[in-house]
Amino acid sequence: MVAIAVEKAVPVTVLTGYLGAGKTTLLNRILTYEHGQKVAVIVNEFGEVGIDNQLVIDTDEEIFEMNNGCICCTVRGDLIRIISNLMKRRDRFDHLVIETTGIADPAPVIQTFFVDDEVQTQAKLDAVVTVVDAKHIWQHWEAEEAVEQIAFADVVLLNKTDLVKASELDQLEQRIRSMNAIAKIYRTQNAQIEMNTLLGVNAFDLNNALQIDPEFLNETAHEHDETVGSMALVEEKPLDGEKLNDWLGTLLQKYGPDIFRMKGILNIAGNDNRLVFQGVHMIFDGRPDRLWKPGETRKSELVFIGRNLEQMNLAAQFQACIVTDNG
Amino acid sequence: MMSDYVTAIAWTPDNSRLAACSACGEVVLYDGKTGTPTVLQAAQGQSLDALSISHNGQFLATGGQAGILSIWEIQGQSPRLLAQLEHSRLWLDCLEWNPHHAELAFGLGRYVQVWDGLTQTVATTVHFEASSVLDLAWHPQGEYLAVSGNQSLKIWQRQQWDEDPQVLATGGASVAIAWATDGSYLASGNNDCSLLVWDRGCSDPWRMSGFSGKVRQIAWSTPTPKSKTPLIAAISGEDIVTWTKSTDPDIGWTAQILDSHEDKVTAIAFQPHSQLLASASEDTRIYLWHKAQQIAQILKGSSQGFSSLAWNSSGTALAAGGHQGEIFVWTESTQGKGFG
Incomplete structure (x- = not known):
């Protein structure tokens, strides 16, 4: 049986x-x-x-x-x-x-x-x-x-x-x-x-790695007349888990209603597993995923979709989460 | 045995018969002693979700997905279908007979109607307004009807249906309500993982929060000569939480979590005139909790889990329904036997 x-x-x-x-x-x-x-x-x-x-x-x-x-x-x-x-x-x-x-x-x-x-x-x-x-x-x-x-x-x-x-x-x-x-x-x-x-997409399954259209990342002619948009953040240097957590917590507290969706794969310092997460407004779901593979480039990728994203200072705040040598 | 999930069961007031309905639309009356079934309605495809028997045992009412309210006269040897009220586009999932009068209250979208057994017509319609009706409960003396939905509870006085109801704010959506057996308290289980209890004379409720999920059902014990204070039990996720009010006002309410079930708790019921609490779960067990604290007995028999529970009025027999359509009855000092 x-x-x-x-x-x-x-x-x-x-x-x-x-x-x-x-x-x-x-x-x-x-x-x-x-x-x-x-x-x-x-x-x-x-x-x-x-x-x-x-x-x-x-x-x-x-x-x-x-x-x-x-x-x-x-x-x-x-x-x-x-x-x-x-x-x-x-x-x-x-x-x-x-x-x-x-x-x-x-x-x-x-x-x-x-x-x-x-x-x-x-x-x-x-x-x-x-x-x-x-x-x-x-x-x-x-x-x-x-x-x-x-x-x-x-x-x-x-x-x-x-x-x-x-x-x-x-x-x-x-x-x-x-x-x-x-x-x-x-x-x-x-x-x-x-x-x-169309069916069986499993888009909300954290096991499905984030896929950002490479063209989107390369895009230079961004249209600034729209209030609703996406922002992708990519970084190879490892992130400080605690700082990242604090930032996201504060961000969602303040801008939750304006953030429609969030998805990410994160490279956290001192962690050999990928951290995957997603969110809808203030509802947030994240957990450790598989190990980074040998030879795989460890990097963090984060995508936000929302209204008036530019006022949230996302890129600078994200950069501030990078582990510094003396900290 | 029915052919799908037992959605509701109820004893007749004289305890001679047991009625049950299922997720494929069956309605069956069982003889309480022999288990002989009388089929009132065969499988229809669409589910029935609510069933109630009138105070004098004369009428049985059901409602469900098809939007049809069915009322049978079940006294005597051959039950007969008395009325069928059809409502398109509405799912009827809450209905209850008045405990003292042949009056059936049922939720109809954002409205509640009361069907009168004497005139056999709809006697009144009240507008809940805030949302669809999620639950309703007659006061034990039968003179008030409490109705719950999003953000509030509304209490109408019987026979004064045109007057404005008393409104009690709930914060979230109130998904389950229950009056204490003597009517002195009213409790509301809410989708924001909280339980509210109102003293009948007072508009500010006690609030208990931090449940693992929404509070789906509430049961009150009957006060006994030994313990006059009310005991309330509520289910949320895989937990049962009991709440007791101390006679000492400085202590107030004390909570206890009963977390032995290993899957969703589907129903709870206090044995009449005692504090023995029965709980049914999808983990295929029914626990009987002594004083609603410690497991006194474990009842099994369903392979896929239990869905519903009902004590008879004297507390001598406990009936349960299962996911596969099974009906069980346990009587005091006998082994469990399945029938039907």
Whole structure:
């Protein structure tokens, strides 16, 4: 007999995107895709989805504040109720997809999976997927939700590429890359995409090393007219763990609401293991990872995605964490 | 035996029968002695999450994922379905009969409705407003209804439904509420890992924080001649925490953590008229805690874990439901036997 470890936590894909971007088309592709998986879908607007044998649940967005209205502690009460009830079934589903409304704030959805202990043991975030309408996104840059949906994403689908010129697409992709340095960007028509690039991404799994687009690091023509952006910090010299901890603690205390996502691999002085971490607003998760390999260049890489990052003095504060010879 | 997770179980007031519902929509009445099942509703696919039997044993109500409130008349030999109220887009997961009147309160999104067994109609609708209704509880004397949700608890007086409710602020979302058995205290378990207890005459609650997760269920012991002070038990994660109020006001409340379970605690219940506490867990064990302090007995039988618990009203039998649809009944001085 082979013992099979039962993975209790069901992977969850969060699907966001502005109205008309192609979310429903993508959702229907996920539902009809022959992957032999039973998918449950939570939607905010009942309508065009609904496939036999797949479970579609309709809900109204409900935001619960846990700590005097701090946005970092808001969760989606409707999702907690539904997931807790759903997980009691024996014929459980293999994957959960949450489709948010076009104007939904993605943060409470993501935070629900880290803050609520019951949900945390039963479901794990796989990835935040954002569908962008390549033609009409230009009209939506003013909308905070449209921008934040891109900023929080692990996967961005640049959809409706057939409706715009190649040069416009390049420009758009560059703009999205400057906002979000960690997302994988795919160009699609009719939301056509390989399902294995969309499901099973494990973007919130700390075992998955950070991947920063090298082009982003080399980028010189940074656009300064946007308030939402990414910043990557790379350093080969070892860091002082205590100083780093103090800095991040103070930073999140002060700027938590403006920092959407954070990811990093760190080279801490006196530690032969990599330290990996990630964060969503003020929720922070870090732990020692594998050993640095012999011959591997030990270096720290950190990415911040947020609003008004330049006022946080990130580069200088990060440099201040480097171990000095006399200290 | 049902075919999926037992979501709720309850005894009839005369202890002759046991009712249970499951995550695939079954409703079954079992004879308390023989275990003979009477199926009120076969598997539907969608889950049932709440079940309650009226004070006189006349009615049984269920609600669940399909948004259907079903009411059966279960007195006599052949139960019959009396009413089905359908609500689209709503998941009904809390309902409770008034302990003294044939009145059923149930949460309906952001509203609470009361169904009257005499007229067999919805007698009233009140608006909770702040969020969906997360839990509701009738006062033991049946004259007040407490309703909980995000940021607050609201207490309506029965038959004065149009009057503004009393509002008690909770800080976070109140996910579970329970009145002390004599109605002198009201407790709220919250999603910010805290427990609040109000003395009925006073609006400032006692607060206990630092739970390992949200507080999902609360139980009060019945005061006994020996111990008149209230004893409260709450579950959070894999822990049970008890809280006792000293008669000495300088000491106040004292907490004790019962952390023997090795997986999520799913349900707790005090034996009526005693301080024996039963706790069910996904770790496939039920513990009976003497004075809610020390393990007096371990009950087993479910391979995948226990999901629900119910003592009969005399405290002579304990029923439990399992993840696989199993129903167990243990009676005093007998070995556990599964039936159904």
